[in-house]
Amino acid sequence: MMMKTVDLAEQSLRALNQSLHDGEMLSDIREWRVTNTDGAHNIACGLNDDISVDIDGHAGYYCAGMNQRASVTVHGNVGVGVAENMMSGTVRVTGDASQSAGATAHGGLLVIEGNAAARCGISMKGVDIVVKGNTGPMSAFMGQAGRLVVCGDAGDALGDSIYEARLYVKGRVGTLGADCIEKPMRAEHQEELAALLEQAGIDEDPADFRRYGSARELYHFKVDNASAY
Amino acid sequence: MTDYSSNPTLRESATYGRDVIHEIQRAAETGIYDIRGWGAKRKVPHFDDLLFLGASMSRYPLEGYREKCDTRVTLGTRHAKKPLVIETPVTIAGMSFGALSAQAKEALGRGASEVGTSTTTGDGGMTAEERGESTKLVYQYLPSRYGMNPDDLRKADAIEVVLGQGAKPGGGGMLLGQKISDRVAQMRTLPKGIDQRSACRHPDWTGPDDLAIKIAELREITDWQVPIYIKVGATRTYYDVKLAVKAGADVVVLDGMQGGTAATQEVFIEHVGIPTMAAIPQAAQALQEMGVHREVQLIVSGGIRNGADVAKAIALGADAVAIGTAALIALGDNHPRYDEEYRQLGSAAGFYDDFQEGKCPAGISTQDPELSQRLDPVAAGKRLANYLRVLTLEAQTLARACGKSHLHHLEPEDLVALNVEAAAMARVPLAGTDWVPGQRF
Ligand SMILES: Cc1cc2nc3c(=O)[nH]c(=O)nc-3n(C[C@H](O)[C@H](O)[C@H](O)COP(=O)(O)O)c2cc1C
Numbered sequence: 021m022m023m024k025t026v027d028l029a030e031q032s033l034r035a036l037n038q039s040l041h042d043g044e045m046l047s048d049i050r051e052w053r054v055t056n057t058d059g060a061h062n063i064a065c066g067l068n069d070d071i072s073v074d075i076d077g078h079a080g081y082y083c084a085g086m087n088q089r090a091s092v093t094v095h096g097n098v099g100v101g102v103a104e105n106m107m108s109g110t111v112r113v114t115g116d117a118s119q120s121a122g123a124t125a126h127g128g129l130l131v132i133e134g135n136a137a138a139r140c141g142i143s144m145k146g147v148d149i150v151v152k153g154n155t156g157p158m159s160a161f162m163g164q165a166g167r168l169v170v171c172g173d174a175g176d177a178l179g180d181s182i183y184e185a186r187l188y189v190k191g192r193v194g195t196l197g198a199d200c201i202e203k204p205m206r207a208e209h210q211e212e213l214a215a216l217l218e219q220a221g222i223d224e225d226p227a228d229f230r231r232y233g234s235a236r237e238l239y240h241f242k243v244d245n246a247s248a249y
Numbered sequence: 250m251t252d253y254s255s256n257p258t259l260r261e262s263a264t265y266g267r268d269v270i271h272e273i274q275r276a277a278e279t280g281i282y283d284i285r286g287w288g289a290k291r292k293v294p295h296f297d298d299l300l301f302l303g304a305s306m307s308r309y310p311l312e313g314y315r316e317k318c319d320t321r322v323t324l325g326t327r328h329a330k331k332p333l334v335i336e337t338p339v340t341i342a343g344m345s346f347g348a349l350s351a352q353a354k355e356a357l358g359r360g361a362s363e364v365g366t367s368t369t370t371g372d373g374g375m376t377a378e379e380r381g382e383s384t385k386l387v388y389q390y391l392p393s394r395y396g397m398n399p400d401d402l403r404k405a406d407a408i409e410v411v412l413g414q415g416a417k418p419g420g421g422g423m424l425l426g427q428k429i430s431d432r433v434a435q436m437r438t439l440p441k442g443i444d445q446r447s448a449c450r451h452p453d454w455t456g457p458d459d460l461a462i463k464i465a466e467l468r469e470i471t472d473w474q475v476p477i478y479i480k481v482g483a484t485r486t487y488y489d490v491k492l493a494v495k496a497g498a499d500v501v502v503l504d505g506m507q508g509g510t511a512a513t514q515e516v517f518i519e520h521v522g523i524p525t526m527a528a529i530p531q532a533a534q535a536l537q538e539m540g541v542h543r544e545v546q547l548i549v550s551g552g553i554r555n556g557a558d559v560a561k562a563i564a565l566g567a568d569a570v571a572i573g574t575a576a577l578i579a580l581g582d583n584h585p586r587y588d589e590e591y592r593q594l595g596s597a598a599g600f601y602d603d604f605q606e607g608k609c610p611a612g613i614s615t616q617d618p619e620l621s622q623r624l625d626p627v628a629a630g631k632r633l634a635n636y637l638r639v640l641t642l643e644a645q646t647l648a649r650a651c652g653k654s655h656l657h658h659l660e661p662e663d664l665v666a667l668n669v670e671a672a673a674m675a676r677v678p679l680a681g682t683d684w685v686p687g688q689r690f
Contacts, residue, residue: 037469061462066399066470081459082466086399101453107398120453124394126438142452143394145438162448164438184440239443240426241281 022049029056033063043069061099064092067109084111087128103130106147119156122149125166131220138175141168144185150220157194160185169216171224179232187232188213190224199238205231283515284423286348286604286614288416288507288552288574293524295507295552296561298671299664300680303650311649318645319655322569324546325407325476325499328468332499333385333407333476336365337641338569338656339559341576342504342550343389343409343480345371347424347433348511348604349577350621351378352629353613356580358382359626360633364641369409369571372422372447374436375401382626387478390467392421393447395437399470407500408467409478410460412451415508415525415551417517418482422447425512427607430616460496478502483528483551484521490535494545502571503532505551509574511614512605525551526565527674530661533566543568543657556643563644564659565675579636580629581611
């Protein structure tokens with residue numbers, strides 16, 4: 021198995037992404053390292069191969085956007101929309117993530133070892149997101165499916181207008197958004213949370229978490245709901 | 250229905266007409282706003298208020314049946330490695346699977362492909378049927394991102410980032426529970442049968458500077474192969490078009506207030522946005538000032554019904570047009586054949602707009618398996634192809650009369666307006682005068 025390092029001070033982002041996409045032709049390279057990122061946007065987006073990419077340094081917007089199969093680790097902070105619309109694979113951020121981390125993602129695992137800003141997991145559609153620190157306001161807004169785990173505190177309006185996503189928070193929740201309620205933590209939830217934490221490599225006790233989800237009151241347009249909007 | 254119009258002792262109020270009274274009563278009974286499909290039904294200044302100046306002495310016409318009037322248009326020449334070439338400048342607008350049946354989507358693809366033009370997905374993702382039957386398919390990238398996935402993105406011939414729609418600029422989508430069938434629910438990752446809300450703002454970018462990065466991401470993911478469009482509803486068009494160009498659009502899609510919708514609040518449909526005719530000159534001005542007119546192409550929609558509308562939109566500065574409502578009518582929507590069934594739904598052929606209910610007798614705006622079966626995608630596709638050919642022939646007829654060997658050679662100078670409103674909005678002279686209201690000399 022070969023490893024290749026791409027220095028973004030030397031090579032363009034376009035060339036990097038193209039070679040990551042052309043994986044089949046370069047199939048002997050399964051491990052990639054990207055250096056001198058300088059906060060560039062759109063690093064390693066659109067991957068669709070069983071490769072691993074280590075990004076040394078901070079990344080800008082949409083890092084690992086729409087990821088499929090690949091395992092991407094950012095050794096630093098990321099900008100808006102890390103792993104947005106991810107389908108599968110794993111994206112790990114060792115630092116903090118800006119807004120809309122994991123937005124609309126359908127699958128895969130996103131781990132943020134620092135904090136995530138506002139709207140983490142907005143419109144999530146099946147992804148699992150584990151945040152070691154805190155999340156900002158409006159996280160899991162309109163969350164449709166998947167699980168969001170927050171080991172720190174969650175900001176205001178958590179799970180606003182949520183559909184079927186499941187939320188686990190260890191710390192304080194600022195406020196719950198419209199139609200989001202606390203739900204009992206049954207054995208099956210403890211189990212799924214334990215598995216998620218293990219997968220994310222985060223050492224926490226599932227018993228310390230509370231579960232939140234949809235009251236399903238806004239699933240049909242009714243006049244009585246008007247004040248909720 | 251009783252005809253009251255012949256009874257002179259009954260005077261209908263201009264302010265509180267029967268429709269207004271009915272709406273007040275409906276609101277009082279239900280406590281919720283009215284939701285419907287179709288587009289604005291009120292009368293607004295439109296292409297009917299414009300006329301072409303055919304050639305005579307001062308201009309030389311082309312021979313109607315012999316001399317060529319080209320209709321081919323290339324979209325996305327600015328950045329894409331593979332621009333989209335369409336044989337006629339009439340495209341099919343984005344309409345979602347969910348709003349429309351799979352059969353209707355397939356028929357749209359068949360009709361468009363037969364004449365060499367493109368069709369467009371919609372909120373809810375790409376179906377195999379429409380990809381299979383559409384030789385040129387534009388993939389919509391919407392705020393909801395329902396069914397959005399990179400595999401389909403890479404299968405698309407162009408990508409359309411939707412910021413808004415003419416029927417509801419500033420509003421998100423809705424799809425009522427009746428239409429959330431198993432397949433629609435699964436494609437959108439939603440529970441079956443719920444009243445679905447689509448967001449009005451994209452989840453991972455806010456202003457035009459962010460959008461520029463988003464567009465760069467879409468280009469990176471698709472290796473800069475395909476054109477990227479930005480679709481906006483017509484409101485502050487001059488500024489929106491400039492920002493779209495700045496954000497990196499290859500093509501701007503401009504949808505006027507008459508544009509159709511699958512389901513929107515009536516108050517939204519009728520009271521937000523500006524007429525298509527008023528928006529085009531603003532867009533053309535913005536493109537010209539930035540030096541990119543016809544380099545960043547302009548696709549216009551909202552109330553395009555015949556070849557005259559096509560030719561007039563192009564003369565005002567569009568590169569192509571898109572049709573929604575008219576395409577559905579060509580497939581069979583609102584056909585008199587179903588009048589009895591429309592009446593059972595409280596409507597009539599020619600009036601039916603309750604697309605949200607999913608009970609469309611023609612099998613178009615429905616997910617009901619039995620109703621959908623009524624639409625034969627092959628026959629309906631053929632009707633659409635016929636209609637698209639007529640639009641093209643009509644537009645060519647007008648262009649030849651004005652002496653143009655390509656539809657794109659039409660220009661505002663070929664047009665006059667029938668009334669002051671149209672003259673001011675379209676920025677062409679009132680017929681028989683050299684007066685363009687509002688023009689500063
Ligand atoms: C049934 C129906 C569904 C539509 N769905 C979408 C959609 O999913 N996305 C979108 O951008 N526009 C949608 N539209 C708007 C069309 O793309 C287009 O802007 C409009 O229909 C053009 O105006 P016209 O109907 O007068 O031709 C829809 C329109 C109709 C009639």
